[in-house]
């Protein structure tokens with residue numbers, strides 16, 4: 079895998095589940111500047127201890143005047159999930175436009191999107207040209223999420239062309255690592271003996287992707303940045319169901335076999351075809367069982 083070094087990197091969302099570990103991983107070999115609101119002082123401390131320069135910015139205001147200098151690459155992981163359409167469209171879409179204006183001289187811009195942009199279609203393996211739709215609204219929990227992620231993709235497409243800024247729109251599936259992700263959430267449910275919600279149209283299938291591969295694939299994704307923007311599923315090599323990964327995790331929690339609560343009121347399957355990503359990044363290095371076994375070992379330590 080390629081390795082980023084000697085780059086001036088702007089990363090947004092660096093206090094988040096995904097952006098945090100990515101910023102920390104890149105900091106030793108690059109000049110990493112993070113923007114977020116930094117309401118969580120401990121998260122800011124962790125970043126600064128790792129050598130990341132933190133600059134407070136609220137995407138709802140989208141005022142980037144506090145940022146100094148130019149950036150070689152931008153990694154845009156920030157996402158607002160206030161459930162208020164006006165606020166989330168402002169932070170996730172309008173602010174992205176202003177960010178691309180500000181960073182128009184970068185050699186590449188990576189916009190982290192989500193497979194939440196796909197119109198639900200049962201157990202279809204989604205390719206990048208498939209119809210878009212709202213697969214989070216039925217969930218009830220994040221009504222603005224799919225729509226603002228779709229709108230953000232449109233803004234990223236515009237920004238790429240308006241500024242001739244090579245851009246990759248990477249649709250992340252289920253990211254996880256030792257300290258974050260949906261499987262970790264399920265681990266805690268299983269440890270407490272709780273039934274895990276799954277979609278009634280079983281099994282609930284996704285493509286989990288380990289943090290090592292998220293970090294490791296960033297150089298290739300930046301290398302694939304183009305005008306118009308490259309759009310790619312940022313999804314692990316294997317389609318794995320919640321039912322499969324919970325059964326695997328339950329064995330490691332020492333608790334009884336995983337119990338499930340089938341419902342229509344949760345996210346349906348979003349399994350991806352990863353042919354395009356494989357051509358850009360090559361295969362993942364962490365298989366799902368290895369990655370989850372590592373997570374389980376870390377949680378049990």
Ligand SMILES: NC(=O)c1ccc[n+]([C@@H]2O[C@H](COP(=O)([O-])OP(=O)(O)OC[C@H]3O[C@@H](n4cnc5c(N)ncnc54)[C@H](OP(=O)(O)O)[C@@H]3O)[C@@H](O)[C@H]2O)c1
Pocket residue numbers: 090091092093094095096097113114115116117118135136137138154155156157158159169190191192193227249250251252253259260
């Ligand atoms: N986690 C998943 O399962 C998953 C799956 C698919 C795709 N994704 C995508 O992956 C990316 C990272 O997701 P995540 O789960 O790491 O998100 P997260 O944990 O919710 O973190 C969100 C980040 O956005 C920042 N942010 C939110 N509102 C902001 C505002 N108004 N101004 C400035 N920064 C703001 C937060 O920083 P402050 O609060 O400090 O401002 C935080 O760093 C997102 O693009 C998401 O759509 C995630």
